Amino acid sequence: MKVLVCIKQVPDMESKFKINANGTWFDENDLAYRINEYDEYAIEQAVQLKEQLNNVDITVLSVGPARVKEALKKALAMGCDDAVHIEDEQSSLKEPFQIANLIADFAKDKGFDIVFTGMQSQDRGSGQVGIILSELLNMSCVSTIAEFEYKDGITVKRELEGGLKSIVKVSTPVVLTCQLGLNTPRYPTLPNIMKAKKKELLTIASTELFAVDSSYETVNFYHPQKSGGSLILEGSVSELVDKLIVILKEKTSVL
Amino acid sequence: MKLLLVGEYREKKLLNVTYDLVGIANKLGADKVMVASGYESDLPKFDGKLYLANANDVGEYNPNIHKQMILDVVEKENPDVIVFIHSSFGWDLAPRVATALKAAQFTEVIDFKDGSFIVPSCNSKLRRELKSKTNKTVITIQAGAFAFSDESTASPIVEKITPSNTSNVEFVSYEEAEAKGLDLTKADIIVTAGRGVGKKDNIPIIQALATKLGGELGASRPVADNAWVDHSHQVGTTGQTVSPKLYIACGVSGAIQHLAGMKKSEFIVAINTDKDAPIGEIADVLIVADVLQFVPALTNKL
Ligand SMILES: Cc1cc2nc3c(=O)[nH]c(=O)nc-3n(C[C@H](O)[C@H](O)[C@H](O)COP(=O)(O)OP(=O)(O)OC[C@H]3O[C@@H](n4cnc5c(N)ncnc54)[C@H](O)[C@@H]3O)c2cc1C
Numbered sequence: 149m150k151v152l153v154c155i156k157q158v159p160d161m162e163s164k165f166k167i168n169a170n171g172t173w174f175d176e177n178d179l180a181y182r183i184n185e186y187d188e189y190a191i192e193q194a195v196q197l198k199e200q201l202n203n204v205d206i207t208v209l210s211v212g213p214a215r216v217k218e219a220l221k222k223a224l225a226m227g228c229d230d231a232v233h234i235e236d237e238q239s240s241l242k243e244p245f246q247i248a249n250l251i252a253d254f255a256k257d258k259g260f261d262i263v264f265t266g267m268q269s270q271d272r273g274s275g276q277v278g279i280i281l282s283e284l285l286n287m288s289c290v291s292t293i294a295e296f297e298y299k300d301g302i303t304v305k306r307e308l309e310g311g312l313k314s315i316v317k318v319s320t321p322v323v324l325t326c327q328l329g330l331n332t333p334r335y336p337t338l339p340n341i342m343k344a345k346k347k348e349l350l351t352i353a354s355t356e357l358f359a360v361d362s363s364y365e366t367v368n369f370y371h372p373q374k375s376g377g378s379l380i381l382e383g384s385v386s387e388l389v390d391k392l393i394v395i396l397k398e399k400t401s402v403l
Numbered sequence: 404m405k406l407l408l409v410g411e412y413r414e415k416k417l418l419n420v421t422y423d424l425v426g427i428a429n430k431l432g433a434d435k436v437m438v439a440s441g442y443e444s445d446l447p448k449f450d451g452k453l454y455l456a457n458a459n460d461v462g463e464y465n466p467n468i469h470k471q472m473i474l475d476v477v478e479k480e481n482p483d484v485i486v487f488i489h490s491s492f493g494w495d496l497a498p499r500v501a502t503a504l505k506a507a508q509f510t511e512v513i514d515f516k517d518g519s520f521i522v523p524s525c526n527s528k529l530r531r532e533l534k535s536k537t538n539k540t541v542i543t544i545q546a547g548a549f550a551f552s553d554e555s556t557a558s559p560i561v562e563k564i565t566p567s568n569t570s571n572v573e574f575v576s577y578e579e580a581e582a583k584g585l586d587l588t589k590a591d592i593i594v595t596a597g598r599g600v601g602k603k604d605n606i607p608i609i610q611a612l613a614t615k616l617g618g619e620l621g622a623s624r625p626v627a628d629n630a631w632v633d634h635s636h637q638v639g640t641t642g643q644t645v646s647p648k649l650y651i652a653c654g655v656s657g658a659i660q661h662l663a664g665m666k667k668s669e670f671i672v673a674i675n676t677d678k679d680a681p682i683g684e685i686a687d688v689l690i691v692a693d694v695l696q697f698v699p700a701l702t703n704k705l
Contacts (some may be wrong), residue, residue: 150662159525161525161526161528161656162656162676162677162680164679165525165528165529167529174525174529177667215518233425238680243507244498244508245501245502247510248444268494268510270525270526271524271525272510272524273510273511273522273523273524274508274510275439275494275498275510276497276498276501276508276510277497279495279497279498279502280501280502283498283499283502283503285501288571288572289466289499289572290466290572291491291494291495292491292494292495297663305578306491307491307492307641308413308490308491308492308577309413309490309640309641310580310640310641311579311641311642312577312578312580313577313578313580314414314464314574314575314576314577314578315574315575315577315578316572316573316574316575317572317573318571318572318573319571328624328628329624329627329628332629362536362538363505363507363508363535363537364504364507364509364533364534364535364536364537365533365534365536366531366532366533366534367519367532367533367534368519368530368531369529369530369531369532370527370529370532371528371530372527372529372530374683374684375684377684377685377687378683378684378685378687378688378689379687379688379689380674380678380683380688380689380691381688381689381690381691382536382678382691385692385696385697385700388690388692388697389697389700389701389704390704392672392688392690392701393704393705395688395703396649396670396672397511399670399687400648400649400669400670401648402591402592402616402648402649403705
């Protein structure tokens with residue numbers, strides 16, 4: 149069975165974001181990057197399936213600038229077999245439809261049975277790439293899966309609101325987008341990290357793949373104005389403790 | 404301008420968030436057409452037209468069937484914007500419909516301005532203002548962002564439709580959440596551990612503060628997913644919705660799904676090392692400090 153996992157590198161969400169010069173995205177310099185949280189669940193699910201079935205070959209793919217090689221190496225160290233880097237220095241300015249078209253062009257003749265992606269990225273939060281990819285490749289798709297089982301076919305649980313889930317049966321080829329808590333992503337072991345370092349990455353320039361025009365423009369990208377409603381307290385811990393106790397006594401009935 | 408609103412039913416009931424769709428249409432001053440797979444026994448009230456498929460026949464949600472149902476109505480009505488709620492239903496369907504229509508799609512719209520739609524990014528720390536270049540636009544709207552309280556008494560003109568019933572995924576059944584071990588909805592004080600607490604071994608620090616205050620321990624989703632705390636303590640969209648007198652969020656960033664579960668708390672204290680954490684937007688007091696230092700010091704002083 150052939151499995152594709154699509155991953156993205158995102159900055160740490162606790163970063164101080166600066167807006168880039170033309171006001172379309174954040175300045176990508178001086179940020180610490182890691183694998184998008186949701187995509188780690190996608191990698192882990194693919195590796196668990198391989199451990200269950202043995203005959204699984206996992207390709208991990210990322211569209212992005214040179215730095216995403218680091219994310220691909222980590223995915224290899226977690227247990228993926230091959231890595232594909234679709235090199236695109238401008239990827240952060242591309243919209244989900246454009247990214248999905250690049251991936252679809254790469255994947256269309258490779259016969260993937262299952263494609264795992266994260267349900268959304270932490271930076272854009274668009275939640276579109278996996279689903280658009282399924283439409284472009286004419287595969288079925290279940291999004292936001294919180295449980296996965298492979299046994300006489302595929303059964304997944306899709307997370308709805310308020311604790312409700314829906315149980316869905318689906319056959320291959322299928323795209324599954326992964327929700328938090330689907331599994332526990334493993335830490336790569338040192339020997340596997342060393343092995344992954346030696347593996348070749350296949351690099352394809354995005355310009356060699358099918359490109360589509362953007363369907364929208366970013367008019368502005370900005371820090372929202374603070375509502376100013378909250379009191380922000382800074383200082384030494386003991387001062388802060390005293391101040392908070394005074395506030396709780398004044399403003400609440402609990403102390 | 405004409406909007407096609409995609410209404411939602413769950414377990415035979417019209418979802419209340421469907422009125423958020425009416426809310427955005429009113430705010431934009433647009434004509435309203437709605438499409439839903441639902442039940443005649445519980446129809447939405449609004450002044451417009453409703454295309455209604457029978458959910459008994461085609462299911463409350465099936466991506467292939469519902470996509471085609473919406474595309475058929477788009478063809479008849481030619482709307483400018485197709486609006487979904489940003490829900491498990493909407494975010495799954497919107498990209499499918501957008502791809503079929505070759506239309507721009509914006510996710511989790513919170514506002515609009517001069518023909519652009521505004522969406523959050525980076526955990527709500529930033530905003531993007533986006534303008535569509537296609538003649539149709541597909542959007543999902545953040546639940547609550549266009550809340551519409553003044554419920555109309557108008558009735559829509561209903562036209563029944565029969566979508567085709569073929570799909571490559573099979574809906575088996577719903578599964579309810581396991582019986583909740585803990586009822587946080589009745590707690591007066593909740594002290595919540597977020598991922599900023601660092602590891603499972605640090606949970607007792609947060610629990611100690613909760614105990615000292617006579618309150619309960621809450622958890623954000625990653626804390627529950629990582630099994631640092633049982634799932635029954637989770638607050639948020641996929642956890643419990645609470646409204647205590649005091650909510651103390653320890654190392655919680657303030658993602659929209661967490662806020663949805665606790666923003667009605669009477670008094671909110673957040674402890675976070677990041678002064679810009681989005682939780683600061685709704686907290687009454689944001690203490691900029693390391694929870695591992697601040698929380699034990701506070702517990703000691705109480
Ligand atoms: C469909 C869906 C449903 C969801 N449902 C829920 C839900 O019901 N409930 C929920 O909570 N989430 C839910 N989420 C997840 C949500 O989007 C966030 O991922 C989650 O709320 C983040 O949890 P957190 O704030 O604990 O962690 P993070 O976002 O990682 O934030 C950690 C915070 O801790 C701070 N911090 C770090 N170290 C320290 C320290 N030493 N001292 C003080 N502060 C520190 C950081 O500055 C940061 O602000 C859902 C997501 C999706 C997509």
